[in-house]
Each structure stands twice: as C-alpha cells, then as structure tokens.
Amino acid sequence: MTLPATAQATAPQILARCRDLVRPALTQAVRRLHPWPAEMAAFSLGWSEVGGRPVPGPGAGSHGKGVRQALTVLCAEAAGGSAEDAVAGAVAVELIHTFSLLHDDIMDGDETRRQRPSVWKAYGTGPAVLTGDALFALAVETLADSGNVHSGAAVRHLAGTLNDLVRGQAEDLLFEARPWTGPEAVSPQEYRSMAGHKTGALLGCAAGLGAVLAGAPAATVDALARAGRHLGVAFQAVDDLLGIWGDPQVTGKPVHSDLRRLKKTYPVLAAVSADGPAARRLVALLTSGDPLDDTAARRAAELIEEAGGRSATLAEARHHLESARDSLGSVPLAPAAVGDILTLLPFLVDRRM
Amino acid sequence: MTLPATAQATAPQILARCRDLVRPALTQAVRRLHPWPAEMAAFSLGWSEVGGRPVPGPGAGSHGKGVRQALTVLCAEAAGGSAEDAVAGAVAVELIHTFSLLHDDIMDGDETRRQRPSVWKAYGTGPAVLTGDALFALAVETLADSGNVHSGAAVRHLAGTLNDLVRGQAEDLLFEARPWTGPEAVSPQEYRSMAGHKTGALLGCAAGLGAVLAGAPAATVDALARAGRHLGVAFQAVDDLLGIWGDPQVTGKPVHSDLRRLKKTYPVLAAVSADGPAARRLVALLTSGDPLDDTAARRAAELIEEAGGRSATLAEARHHLESARDSLGSVPLAPAAVGDILTLLPFLVDRRM
Incomplete structure (x- = not known):
C-alpha cells in the first residue's frame, strides 16, 4: 500500500512509502543480471538465503531501512518533481x-553483515x-537507460x-597501518x-540524484x-558510537x-588527540600489541568516554x-517533502542509541 | 610523433599513432585517482614497478599493444569523425x-600477468x-565528463x-565446476x-564507442x-591456441x-565434443583426477590436435x-581508416603463431 506524502506521516511510514515505490524497479533490475550474481545480489539485499531460497514473511526486502532510496525520492519531491522521476536514481x-558493502567486506575481512555471513x-x-x-555495472546501466531526460546529468x-x-x-x-600517536597518526x-x-x-549522491532527475537548478x-x-x-x-557502545542485540x-x-574510528581518534591522562592510558592499551579482550575493550571504552571521545562524536x-537542516533551508523547496525529510533526520541518527 | 593516418602505414605504426594520441589523456585520468590505487593502476598498466618506480626506457607504456584504444580511434575516423573525438572513449x-584483467586475476587465482606478479x-x-x-569508476567518469555531445549515448x-x-x-x-562429458558438459x-x-x-564496445563519439548513425x-x-x-x-601451443618465450x-x-577452452571442448577415439583418450586423461604433468599435458595437446580441436579453433x-571484414563492408565508411583497420586485423590475430 502506498501512503500519500504528507507532513504528518511518521518516519517508518515515509520509509515504507519510498520502499514500496522503488522495490519493483529494484527487483526488475536485479533480475536482469546473470542468475548466479543475481542470486548473490538477492542474498546481499536480504531477499534470499544462501542457495536462493526466498526469505519468507513480511520482513523480506526490508533489510536495512532504505534510507538512501528514500532520500532520492524525497529530494525529487522537494525539488518540485514527482516521486516517479526519482525511481531509477533510487535503484542506482x-x-x-x-x-560497496560487498566489496568493503572483502577488503576489511568482515565475516558477518547484518547477523548473516x-x-x-x-x-x-x-x-x-x-x-x-x-x-556496479547495473547501477550505471539503470541510470543511463532510465529514459529520464536528465539521465546524462544523473550519470x-x-x-x-x-x-x-x-x-x-x-x-x-x-x-x-598508521600509528595512534606521533606525526603519522590519523x-x-x-x-x-x-x-x-x-x-x-x-548519501549526498542519493539526495542530489533526486534533484537532478527532477530537473532542479544547480x-x-x-x-x-x-x-x-x-x-x-x-x-x-x-555508527562509530554504536560500534563501541551499541547494544549487540540491536547492532548485530x-x-x-x-x-x-583496534579500528580507527572518530571516538577513539578524538580521545587519543585530547592528550590528557585518560588519553595516554588509552594509547598504552591500544598499542600493547595484543587484540583487546573483553576486559581491555571495556576499559578502553571507559577511557574513550573519560577523554571526551564519546561527547566529541555526539557533538560531531x-x-x-544541524548543517543538513541548514542546507535544506538555504533554497526554496516543496514544504511537504521537506517535512518528510525533517521527520526522517532524527529517526535516522538517533536509531538504536 | 604522430603519423598521419594513411592506408600505407604498417600495423605497428598504426598502433603507435593511436597510443601516442591516447596516452596523455590516459595518464591524466589515472592521476585523478587517490595516490594508492593510482600506483597500483600504473603497475597494472605496465608504467611502473611495485612501489611506484617508473619502468625506464622507451618500452614504458607499451604494455600490450593497445588494440582496444586503436580500434576506438580508427572507428571514429571510419565513421567520418576525427581521432580526437574518440580519445575519451579510448581511455574508458x-x-x-x-x-577486468585485475578482477579476473583475483577470481581465477592467476598469480602472474605479462611475466610479472x-x-x-x-x-x-x-x-x-x-x-x-x-x-571502473574512472572509466565511467571519463566518458560522462568528456564534454563530447554524444557522451550520454557513449555511457x-x-x-x-x-x-x-x-x-x-x-x-x-x-x-x-562442470564435467567434460554428459548432459552437463560445456x-x-x-x-x-x-x-x-x-x-x-x-572489443565491440571499443569499436562502437568510436562511432558513437563521432556521431555516426545507428x-x-x-x-x-x-x-x-x-x-x-x-x-x-x-589466445586459446596460444594457451596450449604458444611459445612460452612469447606468451610469458x-x-x-x-x-x-584443465581450463575449458575452445580447442579442448571442440576436441572432446568430436567423440572419436582420440577424444575418448583425451577425456580419460582430463578426468584422471590429477593436475596434468609435463608428459600428460604434451599428450593431451597431441590428442586435442588428433581429435580436430586445433583445426576447429583455427577455423573459428x-x-x-572474415565476419569482421564483412561487417566493415556492410556500411559506407572512410576508406583510409578502414584500410588501417584491415591492416591491423591479421596482425592482431596472427600474432605469436
């Protein structure tokens, strides 16, 4: 069911409306792949299990919230276009x-993603x-072949x-490979x-593509x-805060x-660069040469908080x-769509905290 | 030095002319990458050693013959455009x-390429x-941002x-993973x-892109x-013939x-599908369960030849x-450029035989 776009919709309703709009085109695009990469793509999108068996139930296809596709759709509407203008961009x-998740997991050696291999x-x-x-190829093709008059600019x-x-x-x-301290530190x-x-x-591309496909001025x-x-x-x-203080039940x-x-994330880097006693104890822990066990990881999390890394990241x-809100206010936009975007913002950032 | 395009040029001259035309734009494109992937790209293109030290001497940058870029340039000229029209396409x-070589080597587990790791x-x-x-991203960007009026069609x-x-x-x-014989055989x-x-x-894309960028009719x-x-x-x-009968000094x-x-290439598949006594002896060798040693590989090459795999591949x-020549003759094209393409054809296919 597709709900009308109104400023009164809740964040989950807005996300569901955009997902329902984009899903048929996304499914159709993936079906154009060779069956083997198509199966792996469907697994990766949360539509099926290893081997291709569809994931049963209403949850199928709601893997992730669909933030990016929603942003493309809402930004097309905000720029005075229709949601339909944005579909090829949302799919891309x-x-x-x-x-990028797929290749990053190879590069980072990450063995799990969303509680599955x-x-x-x-x-x-x-x-x-x-x-x-x-x-990657399918994304470029989907956009290039969309038939939208602005597809060249979109590509x-x-x-x-x-x-x-x-x-x-x-x-x-x-x-x-870089050190935690000294001139080579991150x-x-x-x-x-x-x-x-x-x-x-x-996310910038998701938003910009919606506007481009709606024919918005530069x-x-x-x-x-x-x-x-x-x-x-x-x-x-x-995400960085959740990687340290997130509830495993929620983050997976x-x-x-x-x-x-020993991942170099903002809270840790901000704590280390604060250079107080807690920061120095934290560096000693991080550079001890061993992967952190339960006790050491808990101690590190405490030291990061003590050195101000958690509050600096929240402030960031x-x-x-706030800057995102300012940008939205800097040009004339369709108020209903902006209302939807503003409804999403805190929902997206305050998730699971 | 750029030679004029004439029907009298030799194949190496034609390839050199196209390479000289494309190289500055290709170098400039690679420089736009982050320095780290740029170093690996330069290594992969034969411009530098591992670590980034440039390959010295006049051979630098002539890694491979540049067949694809030449085809793009010559097809733009054949379609009535200028060589310059084609440069962004040749770079892409x-x-x-x-x-594709880079990712294929990962997927195939190939440890060497052109006598280097x-x-x-x-x-x-x-x-x-x-x-x-x-x-991949750079190729799409180069073409999309080329400023050629036909860049949308080119993408x-x-x-x-x-x-x-x-x-x-x-x-x-x-x-x-498929068997050599039976209904599941390739x-x-x-x-x-x-x-x-x-x-x-x-190669079809290389040729077609030249024509698209020259604004040729469909x-x-x-x-x-x-x-x-x-x-x-x-x-x-x-390539398949060279993978069996090529001179290691030349093929690397x-x-x-x-x-x-035990690679399933055309000569082997054609020999196996011939189904005579030589084919049956070949299948026995291929399915013995061991990787082929020197003697077995030499014997397999003889059996492939005996079963007609070598001649079938040459005929292919x-x-x-011949079909490539026929296609070139099926539409009106600029004769000088077609002359250059026809000069290249036997040179490309008869290489190292």
Missing part, C-alpha cells in the same frame, strides 16, 4: 550501496568480487560519487574527510546534495566490536545534522 | 580492460579489488558492455557465447560494434599452461575474422 543508489564468506571471494562488479553525478567512494575506502584502508580531521568520502558521498541540486553529505557524516558518527555485532579490532553528529 | 576502454599477488587481494573499482554503450563482461566472467567461472556453442560476452563485448555504430565483437571472439580463439606463460590447469578464428 541502492545498487551502489550494496556493491557476508557474501565472500558465504559464496567465496571471487564470486563476491564478481557480484559487486555486476551491481555524471553518480560517476563523481563513485570516485569519492573509492577514495574514502582507500583512505580508510590506509588508516589501519587526525580527527583526516577521519572526517574519509567519512565525507566514504559515507557522506553516497543551486537546488547543490543544497540537497550538501544536506545528504552532512547526513551521511552524522550517520557515520552514530559483538559488544565493543570496533575496539576489539549533532553538528552535521 | 583501456581503463575497463585493465579493471598480478596486482593481487603484488599488493594483496583487498587493494586489488579497490583498484579495479577505481578504474549507455559502455554500460551495456559492462554487463556483458560480468555475464561472460560468470559463465567462465561456472564452466570450471558445449563449444556455450563457450562461443561466453567468449562473445567476455572478450567480444569489450547502422554504422552497429556494423562497427559487430566487427569489433567478431574480432574479439577471433582474438579469444587465438608456461608451455601448455591452460592444459595443466578465421570465420570470425
């Missing part, structure tokens, strides 16, 4: 998001590389994003730039894309999962959320 | 070619996945190719379809793309390399080369 963005773990590295490539918008994504992933991978500013490329770019596209980027960085900050990851893996998330 | 095609072997699997993604042309490439690679990977026809997707598509684009696809399949047939691969790995190559 979901395909690129899935591609990651694609490379379930199907092998080679097939997972292939499926990512297939999703250009997507292409720039793809390069940002790769840049962000390169930066993130290189962070791993600064919170560098982390912010990486998050802008890796997470901000795709200033509107820029304002919406900027809002999306800020939302993406806020989103990443919240072990408690303190990012700390155990709030700052970017 | 070389980037996609490099991307493959990228995943030299830099690790994750970084190689990343570099392939970077090249659509490329996007269709990308999906064919993935399909061909999926088919090829699935062949590995037929020579299935192999032909795979080669059409995996090798034909990119019939001209189709004829040139068809010629490129036939050339690609002929090329693959020759061990003698009988494809046979040792000649047939597709």
